[in-house]
Amino acid sequence: MTSLTSERRNQAGLRGWGGRSLAGIVLIVFVLFFLIPIVWLLFAVTKSSHGLIVSNPFSPGSWADFAANWNQLFGFQGGAVTGWIGNSALYSVGALVITLFVSIPAGYALALTEFKLRNPLLILTLVVMLIPGTALVLPIFLELNTVGLIGTPLSVILPMSFFPFGVYLTYIYFSTSIPRDLLAAARIDGCTELQVFTRIALPLAVPVVALVAFFSFVQNWNNFFLPFIMLPSSDGYPIQVGLTSLLAATPAFNPSSAGSDSIQLPTLALGTIVSILPVLIVFLFSQRFLVSGMTAGGTKE
Amino acid sequence: MTLAPPSDQLAATASRRGRPARGSGRASGRLPIGYVFVSLYALLALAFGIVPSLYAVLLAFTNPAGGFAGVDNFVKVIGDFRFWPAVLHVTLYLVIWLTGLVIFVVALALIVHAVRVRWASTTLRFLYYLPGALAGASSVLLWLFVLDPTASPVSGLLRLMGFNSFVQVIQPGNLPAVFAIIAFWTGAGGWIVIMYGALNNISTDVIEAARIDGANTVQIALRIQLPMLRKWVAYMGVMSLAAGTQLFVEPQLLSQASNAVVPNDYSLNQLAYQYAFQQNDFNGAAAISLILLVVALLLSWVFVTRGGLFERE
Structure with missing residues (x-):
């Protein structure tokens, strides 16, 4: 009997050891898969276009080459890239502010007050939240086209401000984390409904405000399809759409573009990094809550 | 203010x-x-x-003049010679992407969750999540480099697989897999973190009981954690399916970068775009958008009503 158990334990141990190294290999392979492109990108921007092709992909280039790439990128079409970054900031932050202003009260009301249209609105929120963002873009274009908003910043900011996921997060937060008794006590103490929200609920909701702001900003900054459709003129492009202009001016991918204002491969790589830098910074600062699985915490079972 | x-x-x-x-x-x-x-x-x-x-x-359901058109617009777009190839492209892409997503995300989440060393587990999750910062056009651009054997960091691997030029990599037969890899690279990390969160929510008592009963790590993963993840896997599947039908930015940029080796009507959304902006046929564009919207609505509706994920306790 004892020998049997020990034998079994041995087997399990062996299998555990083999399984463990297999698991380790899988983890490492995927770390490489996810990381190699990013690491390579960081090295690529420090090279000349010749160096990019002949040198070791993971060796650093030179500061002079980096500066040259930088100058080429920001000199493109008389500083268009700077304008695109400014546009991205305007659209993302503008939509973010409106999103917070709109979603936090809405989530609060859906969670903690009773009114007739509460259920229909809740279902609408869930359904739209699960629809991919791009599904409504062409219909919204057709709609805004009739009211003549196409090409204005509002045609991007307003649709991005409609952010059901933010309302949903706020709703979950308020309905699970704020005791109703607390609000009732405030009412008894003479708070008006508005004061209950601004003085009691809002100060307690800082974590969820940060969460909604994070998701809204990242999504707005990375949005491609909406501005691509809504903004016909290059002046209004956000950086994500501006990247297509850079790509079109890169002879390596578009041979017809070889000219004075053309973009070399390392410059295009630099453009890619610049386009994601704000989101990357936000990611680095939010890494603790990102990896904690807090995104899933809203729907604890 | x-x-x-x-x-x-x-x-x-x-x-x-x-x-x-x-x-x-x-x-x-x-x-x-x-x-x-x-x-x-x-x-x-x-x-x-x-x-x-x-x-x-x-x-x-109307014609450009504003009159009722019945199903004419739908007949027109479905009869378009580009419609069914686009459906096929998107379907192939979805099959590859969803299969890969479900298998690898679940496997990686289970393995990362089994890592006992705290900093290692946190670091792994962050590294997997990081590419999520490069969504949309940025990630496609980065992958243009990675898939171009002349500049790629993995050019050795590409040549080993018989690809010597960018054009060879983006042959039509490879595209669904290429798009699936790009989508997996940007999106999988987020799902791994979500699955990890769901695994954390499984009561430790259950796991402990199974361990006492003699189950090893693999058995616990297969018999307890996997069934308890089912709802989240379904959620991921439905969301990704709906998002995948919208394929646009990847083929659009690839088409631009390849001198139209990749056609600019590769996916359904691109076809709708062509209708609206090349042919000035808003009714046709609306018909395609509506087909896609109905698919997305059906999927999300089924999930909201049947999933039970969003009930208030």
Whole structure:
């Protein structure tokens, strides 16, 4: 009997050891898969276009080459890239502010007050939240086209401000984390409904405000399809759409573009990094809550 | 802060508009405060959720002159020689992507969750999540480099697989896999973190009980954790399926970068774009958008009503 158990334990141990190294290999392979492109990108921007092709992909280039790439990128079409970054900031932050202003009260009301249209609105929120963002873009274009908003910043900011996921997060937060008794006590103490929200609920909701702001900003900054459709003129492009202009001016991918204002491969790589830098910074600062699985915490079972 | 005054006005008008209804419906008291708080949101939902959907329906069933067209627009777009190839492209892409997503995300989440060393587990999750910062056009651009054997960091691997030039990599047969890899690279990390969170929510008592009963790590993963993850896997599948039908930015940029080796009507969304902006046929574009929207709505509706994921405890 004892020998049997020990034998079994041995087997399990062996299998555990083999399984463990297999698991380790899988983890490492995927770390490489996810990381190699990013690491390579960081090295690529420090090279000349010749160096990019002949040198070791993971060796650093030179500061002079980096500066040259930088100058080429920001000199493109008389500083268009700077304008695109400014546009991205305007659209993302503008939509973010409106999103917070709109979603936090809405989530609060859906969670903690009773009114007739509460259920229909809740279902609408869930359904739209699960629809991919791009599904409504062409219909919204057709709609805004009739009211003549196409090409204005509002045609991007307003649709991005409609952010059901933010309302949903706020709703979950308020309905699970704020005791109703607390609000009732405030009412008894003479708070008006508005004061209950601004003085009691809002100060307690800082974590969820940060969460909604994070998701809204990242999504707005990375949005491609909406501005691509809504903004016909290059002046209004956000950086994500501006990247297509850079790509079109890169002879390596578009041979017809070889000219004075053309973009070399390392410059295009630099453009890619610049386009994601704000989101990357936000990611680095939010890494603790990102990896904690807090995104899933809203729907604890 | 310039936003505040107009918004306040909107809130005021919305609540004023709602007020007359109260007399007929509710017995007594003022307008429920809830209406004031949701008014702005309801306005946006109306403007950018409901109205565009209805407008797309209207356009899809009318002709350019505004007359009722029945199903003519649908017959036209479905009969278009580009429609079925686009459906096939998107379907192939979805099959590869979803299969890979489910297998690898679940496996990686289980393995990362089994890592006992705290900093290692945190670091792994962050590294997997990091590419999520490069969504949309940025990630496609990066992959243009990675898939171009002349500049790629993995050119050795590409040549080993028999690809010596960018054009060879993006042959039509490879595209669904290429798009699936790009989508997996940007999106998988987020799902791994979500699955990890769901695994954390499984009670340790259950796991401990299984361990005492003699189950090893693999058995626990297969017999306990996997069944308890089922709902989240379904969630991931439905969301990814709906998002995948919208394929646009990847083929669009690849088409631009390859001198149209990749056609600019590769996916359904691109076809809708072509209808709207190349042929100036908004009715046809609306018909395709509506087909895609209905697919997305059906998927999300099934999930909201059957999934039980969003019930309030």
